[in-house]
Amino acid sequence: MRIVQKFGGSSVADADSIKRVARRVVATKAEGNDVVVVISAMGDTTDELMDLAKQVSPDPRPRELDMLLTAGERISAALLAMAINDLGYDARSFTGSQAGVITTAAHGDARIIDITPGRIKSALEDEDIVIVAGFQGVSQTTKDVTTLGRGASDTTAVALAAALGADYCEIYTDVAGVFTADPRIVPSARRIPQIGYEEMLEMAASGAKVLHLRCVEYARREHVPVHVRSSFSDKPGTWVKDIETKEDSVEQPIISAVAHDRSEAKITIVGVPDVIGNASRIFRAIAAADINVDMIVQNVSTVHDGRTDISFTLPQSAEKEALAALAAIKAEVGFEDVIFNAAIGKVSVIGVGMRTHPGVTARFFEALAAAGVNIDMISTSEIRISVAVASENVDKAVQAAHTAFELDAEDEAIVYAGTGR
Amino acid sequence: MRIVQKFGGSSVADADSIKRVARRVVATKAEGNDVVVVISAMGDTTDELMDLAKQVSPDPRPRELDMLLTAGERISAALLAMAINDLGYDARSFTGSQAGVITTAAHGDARIIDITPGRIKSALEDEDIVIVAGFQGVSQTTKDVTTLGRGASDTTAVALAAALGADYCEIYTDVAGVFTADPRIVPSARRIPQIGYEEMLEMAASGAKVLHLRCVEYARREHVPVHVRSSFSDKPGTWVKDIETKEDSVEQPIISAVAHDRSEAKITIVGVPDVIGNASRIFRAIAAADINVDMIVQNVSTVHDGRTDISFTLPQSAEKEALAALAAIKAEVGFEDVIFNAAIGKVSVIGVGMRTHPGVTARFFEALAAAGVNIDMISTSEIRISVAVASENVDKAVQAAHTAFELDAEDEAIVYAGTGR
Numbered sequence: 008m009r010i011v012q013k014f015g016g017s018s019v020a021d022a023d024s025i026k027r028v029a030r031r032v033v034a035t036k037a038e039g040n041d042v043v044v045v046i047s048a049m050g051d052t053t054d055e056l057m058d059l060a061k062q063v064s065p066d067p068r069p070r071e072l073d074m075l076l077t078a079g080e081r082i083s084a085a086l087l088a089m090a091i092n093d094l095g096y097d098a099r100s101f102t103g104s105q106a107g108v109i110t111t112a113a114h115g116d117a118r119i120i121d122i123t124p125g126r127i128k129s130a131l132e133d134e135d136i137v138i139v140a141g142f143q144g145v146s147q148t149t150k151d152v153t154t155l156g157r158g159a160s161d162t163t164a165v166a167l168a169a170a171l172g173a174d175y176c177e178i179y180t181d182v183a184g185v186f187t188a189d190p191r192i193v194p195s196a197r198r199i200p201q202i203g204y205e206e207m208l209e210m211a212a213s214g215a216k217v218l219h220l221r222c223v224e225y226a227r228r229e230h231v232p233v234h235v236r237s238s239f240s241d242k243p244g245t246w247v248k249d250i251e252t253k254e255d256s257v258e259q260p261i262i263s264a265v266a267h268d269r270s271e272a273k274i275t276i277v278g279v280p281d282v283i284g285n286a287s288r289i290f291r292a293i294a295a296a297d298i299n300v301d302m303i304v305q306n307v308s309t310v311h312d313g314r315t316d317i318s319f320t321l322p323q324s325a326e327k328e329a330l331a332a333l334a335a336i337k338a339e340v341g342f343e344d345v346i347f348n349a350a351i352g353k354v355s356v357i358g359v360g361m362r363t364h365p366g367v368t369a370r371f372f373e374a375l376a377a378a379g380v381n382i383d384m385i386s387t388s389e390i391r392i393s394v395a396v397a398s399e400n401v402d403k404a405v406q407a408a409h410t411a412f413e414l415d416a417e418d419e420a421i422v423y424a425g426t427g428r
Numbered sequence: 429m430r431i432v433q434k435f436g437g438s439s440v441a442d443a444d445s446i447k448r449v450a451r452r453v454v455a456t457k458a459e460g461n462d463v464v465v466v467i468s469a470m471g472d473t474t475d476e477l478m479d480l481a482k483q484v485s486p487d488p489r490p491r492e493l494d495m496l497l498t499a500g501e502r503i504s505a506a507l508l509a510m511a512i513n514d515l516g517y518d519a520r521s522f523t524g525s526q527a528g529v530i531t532t533a534a535h536g537d538a539r540i541i542d543i544t545p546g547r548i549k550s551a552l553e554d555e556d557i558v559i560v561a562g563f564q565g566v567s568q569t570t571k572d573v574t575t576l577g578r579g580a581s582d583t584t585a586v587a588l589a590a591a592l593g594a595d596y597c598e599i600y601t602d603v604a605g606v607f608t609a610d611p612r613i614v615p616s617a618r619r620i621p622q623i624g625y626e627e628m629l630e631m632a633a634s635g636a637k638v639l640h641l642r643c644v645e646y647a648r649r650e651h652v653p654v655h656v657r658s659s660f661s662d663k664p665g666t667w668v669k670d671i672e673t674k675e676d677s678v679e680q681p682i683i684s685a686v687a688h689d690r691s692e693a694k695i696t697i698v699g700v701p702d703v704i705g706n707a708s709r710i711f712r713a714i715a716a717a718d719i720n721v722d723m724i725v726q727n728v729s730t731v732h733d734g735r736t737d738i739s740f741t742l743p744q745s746a747e748k749e750a751l752a753a754l755a756a757i758k759a760e761v762g763f764e765d766v767i768f769n770a771a772i773g774k775v776s777v778i779g780v781g782m783r784t785h786p787g788v789t790a791r792f793f794e795a796l797a798a799a800g801v802n803i804d805m806i807s808t809s810e811i812r813i814s815v816a817v818a819s820e821n822v823d824k825a826v827q828a829a830h831t832a833f834e835l836d837a838e839d840e841a842i843v844y845a846g847t848g849r
Contacts, residue, residue, distance in 0.1 A: 022483035029484075056503065062443035063450075063507050064514035071513065074521050075506035078499040082477065085496035086484050092492065093485035100495050105571070126571070150526070150547070 009041040009131075009173040013141065013164035017181045018238040019083050020050035028238070029090035031179075032136060036096055041131050043171060045141040045164040046087055048079025069114030073143075073154045077103070080140035080160075088138045098136040101126060103152075106137075107170075108144035108163060110153045117144060117153035118221075119162065122170035131171075139167065158219020165222050169229035176226070176233050178218065183237045184244030185210070185217050187414040188265040192405050195415040199263060201246040206263050206357055209391040213355035214268025223247065261360035261367060262412035267405050268353040269398060271301060272323040273383070276333065278314045278343030285340050286317060289333070296332040298325040301353070302386040302395055314343070318384065320395055323349050351383065352401035355393040356408050368392055374411035380404045430462040430552075430594040434562065434585035438602045439659040440504050441471035449659070450511035452600075453557060457517055462552050464592060466562040466585040467508055469500025490535030494564075494575045498524070501561035501581075509559045519557040522547060524573075527558075528591075529565035529584060531574045538565060538574035539642075540583065543591035552592075560588065579640020586643050590650035597647070597654050599639065604658045605665030606631070606638050608835040609686040613826050616836040620684060622667040627684050627778055630812040634776035635689025644668065682781035682788060683833035688826050689774040690819060692722060693744040694804070697754065699735045699764030706761050707738060710754070717753040719746040722774070723807040723816055735764070739805065741816055744770050772804065773822035776814040777829050789813055795832035801825045 012032060019025050028046075036042045056075050060067045067075075084100035091098035107123035130137045141160030146153050155162060161178055168176035185207070188196040202210075204227035211220040217235055226233050226247060236244030279285055286305065293300055303319045321329055326347060333345050361367040371392055375382060380403055384395040396404050409415060433453060440446050449467075457463045477496050481488045488496075505521040512519035528544035551558045562581030567574050576583065582599055589597035606628070609617040623631075625648035632641040638656055647654050647668060657665030700706055707726065714721055724740040742750055747768060754766050782788040792813055796803060801824055805816040817825050830836060 022480060025484050059443060059503070059507060060510055063446050063511040066514070067510040068513050071506045071509045071519075071521055074509070074523075075503055078502045078506075081499045081502070082480070082496055085492045085499075086480055088492045088495070089481055089488040090484040092489050093487070098492075100492055102495075102573075152523075 008039075009043075009171060010035060011043045011045065011164050011168040011171065011173045011176040012179060013045040013160055013177065014047065014179045014238060015160065015181070016047040016050055016053070018179055019046060019087065022086070025049075025083070025086050026090050029087060029094055031238070032087075032091060033094050033096050036136050043127060043131070043137045043139065043167055043173070044087065045139050045160055045167060046080060046083050047141050047160045048076075049083045049086075052079040052082065070151055073114045073152050076154055077140065077143040077152050080142050084138045084140040091136055091138075096136055097134065098138055099130050100138040100140070101130075102140050103143035103163070104145035106139040106167070108139075108166070109147050110144035110155065112146040112149050112151070112153065114151070114153055116156035117146065119144060119155065119166050119225075120147055122166050124167065124170050127167070127171065139163065158222055161219050161222035162225055165225045165229070165231050165233060168231045169225070173231070176231050178233060178235045179238035180217060180235060181238065182217060183240065183242065184235050185215065185247070185264070187263070188405050188409045189267065192267070192402050193265070193409045193415075196409065197414065197416045199245050200243070201248065201250065202263060203250040203359060204247060205390060206359055207247045209355070209357045209388060210264055210266050213266035213357065213391065213393060214270070214353060215264070215266045218247070260358060260412070260414070261364045262356045262358035262408075262414065263360070264357050265405050265408045265412070265414065266355045266357060267401050268355075269401060270323055271320045271351060271353055271395070272326060272347060272349040273318055273320050273351045273395065274329060274333070275316055275318040275346040275348070276342050276344075277316050277346060279317050280341045281313050281315045288336060288340050289317060290319075292332045292336045293319075293321070293329060296325075296328045298322070298329050298332070302384040302393070304384050320351065320353070320384065350398045351395050352398045352404075353393055353395050354401060354404040354408065355391055356412060357391045358412075359390050361390060361392070370411055371408055374407040375404055378403050378407035380407065429460075430464075430592060431456060432464045432466065432585050432589040432592065432594045432597040433600065434466040434581055434598065435468065435600045435659060436581065436602070437468040437471055437474070439600055440467060440508065443507070446470075446504070446507050447511050450508060450515055452659075453508075453512060454515050454517050457557050464548060464552070464558045464560060464588055464594070465508065466560050466581055466588060467501060467504050468562050468581045469497075470504045470507075473500040473503065491572055494535045494573050497575055498561065498564040498573050501563050505559045505561040512557055512559075517557055518555065519559055520551050521559040521561070522551075523561050524564035524584070525566035527560045527588070529560075529587070530568050531565035531576065533567040533570050533572070533574065535572070535574055537577035538567065540565060540576065540587050540646075541568055543587050545588065545591050548588070548592065560584065579643055582640050582643035583646055586646045586650070586652050586654060589652045590646070594652070597652050599654060599656045600659035601638060601656060602659065603638060604661065604663065605656050606636065606668070606685070608684070609826050609830045610688065613688070613823050614686070614830045614836075617830065618835065618837045620666050621664070622669065622671065623684060624671040624780060625668060626811060627780055628668045630776070630778045630809060631685055631687050634687035634778065634812065634814060635691070635774060636685070636687045639668070681779060681833070681835070682785045683777045683779035683829075683835065684781070685778050686826050686829045686833070686835065687776045687778060688822050689776075690822060691744055692741045692772060692774050692816070693747060693768060693770040694739055694741050694772045694816065695750060695754070696737055696739040696767040696769070697763050697765075698737050698767060700738050701762045702734050702736045709757060709761050710738060711740075713753045713757045714740075714742070714750060717746075717749045719743070719750050719753070723805040723814070725805050741772065741774070741805065771819045772816050773819045773825075774814055774816050775822060775825040775829065776812050777833060778812045779833075780811050782811055782813070791832055792829055795828040796825055799824050799828035801828065
């Protein structure tokens, strides 16, 4: 088998952790597999390098920041190779550039365009264990070193698995897999043994942090099976893969998981003249500021004096840009006021089962009502229902939904109501 | 003008030092020059990385060690570029590999084979300040990242200056230039305003640490003028260059400087049968162990019972290898014993003036005798006389020679006895 393994920064925090990772990698190799390892920077390295950068320049250029930060994974990759060599196995480390990770030129947030893994393949032919510095690549146009943005080491691992025709990709992390809800909120949450790409995509987009959206998109597009598992245990975690065979599809729950997201905020634009084109003016300005809008509500019922309110959610981090963009069009649109509210949260139920099961929305909303949770906004996809609620109600809402859809661990036997999908 | 500047680790120990270097670089650029900067790793970075390596493996592979250690210069190069950008100038950092520093594959001690500075040239055409990570390159054959061994950042700077057709290369260091002797031993030692490549080569080979031998060899071969100067002052330092024009040659002293070296040791092989071929057997064994022998004395006068003693000097660091090599041929050669003595030092007087001035040897030895220093061994080149003395006599010997050749600062007017070279 050919296996790509990815270890995050918490798995390589110090020399002892690196040695532990080395033993795990060697164990996989000893079973007769080809092994490629993608590694993040050690624990705090990236933060420390960022501190240094801020000391020499309050606003370092992205090209140089990438040059600086990529040193972090280079260090951990070399150290892991040494630790593996010390166990009597041959290992070679490669930078993203050497590994053939070709990206766009967008420093700090580059995307993988292509993988040209010639050097990796020849190292694998030599029976070497290959270590690749994650989070980095080389720009196709400028040949400069790039970093790939959040969650990028996972994406590197999946992209390499696809390019190398690996049998699967293991993502080692500090949690035991993907859960039916955040166990810190729902103690009875269960590990999901396997989940399809679409559901995992919706979960990542709804605030589940275990896998990054881009990584799941890549895995779905290239049909790479991904095994998310704990780096502190040998137990299986969650397989993210195509779920199509009879064997896999036996018993799908209606709802697979409840996700939540506290990183969003709500903007309400008060007193927008109810004139054709005003809504599009507003959202064109927001889009031009590169802000992702999630839910939108126009309170048609509250039209008074030919004016209405428009609300939408956006990442909290985009507050400044959004308010500036709206201020710039205030005169043109003629609205009265803008209210920014960061005290909201998003709760989502996700499951392919809802395609064949009517009544999911009703059951979700009834559970929220029974828990005394007021719904502020709603958005849906074919396999997801999301609501915005007040932040103080997020935990309550997640717990209520988890119970309503029979996801709690003690009900495990009932949960798998056969849907045949 | 096109200028290459090199700053060592002590010049970039922390964020403030990096900012100070940035101001100096910018000042050179502001005068209208093309500027290429070669930079070492920050202060203790290399030691810290080496510590990490030792924690994961007692004997890390050289390829991985190079991958690890090169992160150090990458970090300082990126930080310096940021600091320069912050002053309103455009700067771009490059790794050794990106800068086109092509080397042998000897990890940890690679040599520069070629420089292909395409990316640097195009950055200079864009009027950018170019920052190059020193001490590193890329192997011509394996394409792996290499480090260049001791003093290599200086060599990188000189090699880049040659490849870029730079007008000169500035080496910034923690001393004010090249001195007539080590000022810690001879308080009246003077800075040498300019010195020829040959004399500088002999000085580097005789223990003067300010410039590394390889760097001077490269500069001489490529006729690159090198300005060695303090990074803590704006005063001129020492120019190392071709000294051929009338203007330059006006007043050459007989002896330019006194150098010393405490890193050597002496091995005496006692009771070697005085048979043809025995000396060559011994030195073939030493050479096969890759040990550089400096002085050799065969005590012909002490032959007794058809046996003689052979003494030679070698780096102290080669003790173990030398003794092992000799033990392996003891039976074959039939010598009686080996004595290792690290308590020696080498004192050299260097000057092109001795080519045209007879009597230098006599004056040197008389001075040593007057100071009560016994000479143990002697070796000479066309422009150098070296003696091995007991370590406790090194300071006394350097002081005596410095005075005898009228190098002391108060005699400066007399020192420049015209020799016409």
